[in-house]
Amino acid sequence: MSIQDEELYRRVLHKDKDALESLYDKYEKLLFSFSYKMTNNRELSEEVVQDVFMKLWTQKGTYDSSKGKFSSWLLTIARNAAIDLMRKKKETPYELEERDALQANEPSIEEMYEWKEEATVVRQAMTVLKEEQQRVIRLFYFDAKSHREIAERLELPLGTVKGRIRMALKHLQTEMIRREGGEERHE
Structure with a gap:
């Protein structure tokens, strides 16, 4: 902050x-x-x-x-x-898929960070996430699916979904900090 x-x-x-x-x-x-x-x-x-x-x-x-x-x-x-x-x-x-069909070049996480990060940095940072992590982040944050709905849709245990979301956010934060050239801060 x-x-x-x-x-x-x-x-x-x-x-x-x-x-x-x-x-x-x-x-x-x-x-x-x-x-x-x-x-x-x-x-x-x-x-x-x-x-x-x-x-x-x-x-x-x-x-x-x-x-x-x-x-x-x-x-x-x-x-x-x-x-x-x-x-x-x-x-x-x-639905994310419908929006992507209409706006193919728009990264789904870009606007969340646009106030602070350049779009290319965010797009590149997302690439460090595993595909399954990218998918749960999109479902959770942009499709507004609950943990349970994601688990049902992906046919995964609820704990696995929660773990993937946690890990994806941690990896994304670490990557953004690395790309900024800064050290990890606990704000």
Whole structure:
């Protein structure tokens, strides 16, 4: 978490509306893009963004810097909000295969990191993942499938799916840090 994000978050915890507005300005486009990838629905995506910032303001869940980056925490809240809204409205997530057929050159993970990383770096970093890890990441994050749904679809034990997701994220994080030329930090 950057010093600026950390300070803004601390101020939001003390009900500083200007701090919330600053975080909104910084992350609204990222959260909307991420939500739209999952829902393929503009209205639902806007609702997801509003839900994320309402949860931030009402402190439904607290950020813990020892568990990862602030932006990743916001994306997780957005992912969960999108899944909840799609289930509530009985919407189905836009299938990755259909989107890829329409937009063949667009990498599915690019927008998640676009605020920080260049698209080519992310695309290259994904190549270090094993195919089965890439597949579970796509199903989990972009098709909004639950661990159980992924296990059923891939005919794998639930524990294997959870392990692949964990390992894939760890490998991706390590690769991104390596490509940045930095050392692994525990933010």
